Amino acid sequence: MFDIGWTELLLIGIVALIVVGPKDLPGMFRTLGRFTGKMRGMAREFSRAMNEAADEAGVKDVTSTLKSATSPGKLGLDTLNKAADNFEKWDPSKSIRGKGPETQKLSEERAEAARKIHEASAKRAAEKRAAEAEAKAEAPAETPAAAAEPAADQPGPEPTDTGKPA
Numbered sequence: 001m002f003d004i005g006w007t008e009l010l011l012i013g014i015v016a017l018i019v020v021g022p023k024d025l026p027g028m029f030r031t032l033g034r035f036t037g038k039m040r041g042m043a044r045e046f047s048r049a050m051n052e053a054a055d056e057a058g059v060k061d062v063t064s065t066l067k068s069a070t071s072p073g074k075l076g077l078d079t080l081n082k083a084a085d086n087f088e089k090w091d092p093s094k095s096i097r098g099k100g101p102e103t104q105k106l107s108e109e110r111a112e113a114a115r116k117i118h119e120a121s122a123k124r125a126a127e128k129r130a131a132e133a134e135a136k137a138e139a140p141a142e143t144p145a146a147a148a149e150p151a152a153d154q155p156g157p158e159p160t161d162t163g164k165p166a
Contacts, residue, residue, distance in 0.1 A: 020028050054060065 016028065017025055
């Protein structure tokens, strides 16, 4: 009820010791304790009397009726929660049980189309790799041969004099 900490109680005790004096301090605390006990007893009695009056008036019956009427089971919330759980666990990639003939036919057609696309893509990729490999094989073969032969219109290296008569 009151928010009094140990430091506040210590300060009150020191002030009481100074004001009342050391001789009368135990008597004062004893009287204060009795007064506090009587106040608590009166509060308990008042609370008990209010609860008994509420019981006699039927307030507990009304509260229990309201609680049972608003329970999740009575309102159908348990069914709603179950449906929400099923939705969260739903995986659209799983096959649907009991496919109709049209759905099955469409599914097979799409699978066949996907297979054809995959085969055409694989064939095109293989052709492209083969063309690239052929281009790489031809290019390095021409380059070293061209570098080894000097061009006809360019003069070659000058003959050097070795010192021997010709």
